[in-house]
Amino acid sequence: MSWGKLLQPDLILGDSILSLTPELLQQHQLQGLVLDVDETLVPMSMAEASEELQQWINDVRSIASLWLVSNNISENRIRRIGESLSIPYILGAKKPSRRKLRQAVEAMNLPTERVAMVGDRLFTDVLAGNRLGMFTILVEPMVNPLKAGQRYLVRDVEVWFSQLLGASIHDLQQTVSHSDNS
Numbered sequence: 001m002s003w004g005k006l007l008q009p010d011l012i013l014g015d016s017i018l019s020l021t022p023e024l025l026q027q028h029q030l031q032g033l034v035l036d037v038d039e040t041l042v043p044m045s046m047a048e049a050s051e052e053l054q055q056w057i058n059d060v061r062s063i064a065s066l067w068l069v070s071n072n073i074s075e076n077r078i079r080r081i082g083e084s085l086s087i088p089y090i091l092g093a094k095k096p097s098r099r100k101l102r103q104a105v106e107a108m109n110l111p112t113e114r115v116a117m118v119g120d121r122l123f124t125d126v127l128a129g130n131r132l133g134m135f136t137i138l139v140e141p142m143v144n145p146l147k148a149g150q151r152y153l154v155r156d157v158e159v160w161f162s163q164l165l166g167a168s169i170h171d172l173q174q175t176v177s178h179s180d181n182s
Contacts, residue, residue, distance in 0.1 A: 007162040009126045009138035010116075012169065017041060017118060017139045018056050022063050028116070030064060030135060032108040034101055036119030037070040037081055037089075039141040047077055049084050053142075057085050065115075067104035069093045071124060096127040101134065122158040122167070138169075 011028065013019050017040055025033075038044050041053060049057075060066065068082050068089035075091060082089035088107065093100035105115050116135040119125020120142070129136040159169050 004162070004167045006127055006130050007122050007167040008130070009122070009136045009169075011135070011137045013137065013139045015140055016142050018052055020056075020060070020118065020137065020139065022059055025060065025064055025116075028135060030114060030116050032065040032067075032105070032110045032115035033060065034067050034069050034104045034115060034117045034129070034134070035087075036095075036117075036121070036125045037068050037078060038072055040118060040120045040125070040139060041068075041085075041142060042081055043142050047080055049081055054085065057087070065108040065110065067107065069095070069100050069104050071095050093128075095124040096131060098128055098132040101128055101132050105132070105134070122162050122169070 011024075017035070035041060042049055057066065066085075066087045068078065068085075068087050070078050070089065070091050071093050072078055073092045078089050078091040088104075090100045090104060095101070101117060105112050108115060112133045113135065116137050117125055117129025117132075118137045118139060119129075120139050122138065126136045126138055163169055
């Protein structure tokens with residue numbers, strides 16, 4: 001499989017995870033979600049899940065199994081977030097390694113293709129999910145409201161480099177955005 005295909009998300013929201021609706025999950029026949037934590041669910045500068053995120057989790061939990069899989073090695077941070085959302089978690093995943101993703105998918109007892117890897121990074125979340133054969137969803141980073149104008153340089157470089165390798169990140173995002181508005 002080419003690098004372009006490995007870095008190509010199946011769905012690009014162009015917004016935070018909060019815009020991933022139960023209807024979108026049903027449309028793509030997804031029954032489980034493996035969720036990245038840092039910048040996908042909670043800004044790095046914060047250790048608490050927002051009320052909006054907690055509501056989103058409650059809405060999605062009714063139709064999909066949920067697991068947190070993070071590269072972060074801070075047991076205190078990931079446990080605190082996982083417990084506050086009542087979601088099992090795995091830390092130190094070393095994505096793009098597939099090992100911990102496979103562990104979460106197996107715990108859900110679902111076919112891999114019915115589980116999405118949801119994250120804000122191409123070279124960790126999307127690459128790991130695609131390597132395992134999961135549906136992959138790229139979301140915009142969850143930002144601290146106090147740092148809303150901040151750019152995510154690493155992510156910008158990832159998008160640029162993935163496009164050089166053949167992924168069509170911006171084109172797909174526009175397609176997804178247009179289809180959402182119709």
